[in-house]
Amino acid sequence: MNNTTLSKFIKDIPNFPKEGIVFKDISPLLASKEARESMTQSLIAPYKDKNIDVVIGIESRGFLFGMLMADALNAKFVMMRKPGKLPGEIISQEYQLEYGTDTLEIQKDSLSSRDNVLIHDDVLATGGTAAAALSLVEQTGATTVGYSFIIELDFLKGKDLLKNPNVHSILHY
Numbered sequence: 001m002n003n004t005t006l007s008k009f010i011k012d013i014p015n016f017p018k019e020g021i022v023f024k025d026i027s028p029l030l031a032s033k034e035a036r037e038s039m040t041q042s043l044i045a046p047y048k049d050k051n052i053d054v055v056i057g058i059e060s061r062g063f064l065f066g067m068l069m070a071d072a073l074n075a076k077f078v079m080m081r082k083p084g085k086l087p088g089e090i091i092s093q094e095y096q097l098e099y100g101t102d103t104l105e106i107q108k109d110s111l112s113s114r115d116n117v118l119i120h121d122d123v124l125a126t127g128g129t130a131a132a133a134l135s136l137v138e139q140t141g142a143t144t145v146g147y148s149f150i151i152e153l154d155f156l157k158g159k160d161l162l163k164n165p166n167v168h169s170i171l172h173y
């Protein structure tokens, strides 16, 4: 499937979760086996020859394709979670939301300093979440090779927050 066809599997929901936001609903994409397979191949395409050891998925929608990408790249899959969900020794990173702050966490022993990491999430909006993910990977000593997103909201300029030339998004709005 080309990107125009894939874009038909994303549904615009106006004024969700609040007035003025157009929510990008990936539910139709999840429902189609053919679209899932095609999206997974598009997401990993720039990273096939990059020796990716670990795909990181950001809770919760980043888990869905993150795992499929890890399978397709023969890589490990590691969860980056909202606070208080992961057992054992963890590293935490607070980040800014539109209003207030949130926190992401990773298990300390889930990455080694030798790992090449690909960070995945469904949507790149302001970039706060993805920048926090980068900071967590940096704290483990692992290398962030790049990012892969399904959707990038270009007008929010999230890419500018990410200190990495490899930011690949399949669909731009």
Ligand SMILES: O=P(O)(O)OC[C@H]1O[C@H](OP(=O)(O)OP(=O)(O)O)[C@H](O)[C@@H]1O
Binding pocket: 058, 059, 060, 061, 062, 121, 122, 123, 124, 125, 126, 127, 128, 129, 130, 158
């Ligand atoms: O670039 P940003 O402005 O940081 O926004 C992007 C983040 O927002 C959404 O997550 P949400 O908090 O809605 O969580 P969910 O995946 O659990 O639905 C999305 O899945 C990204 O993780």
Ligand SMILES: Nc1ncnc2[nH]cnc12
Binding pocket: 021, 022, 023, 024, 025, 123, 125
């Ligand atoms: N407009 C949007 N649609 C879906 N997920 C989002 N995460 C941040 N902004 C979003």
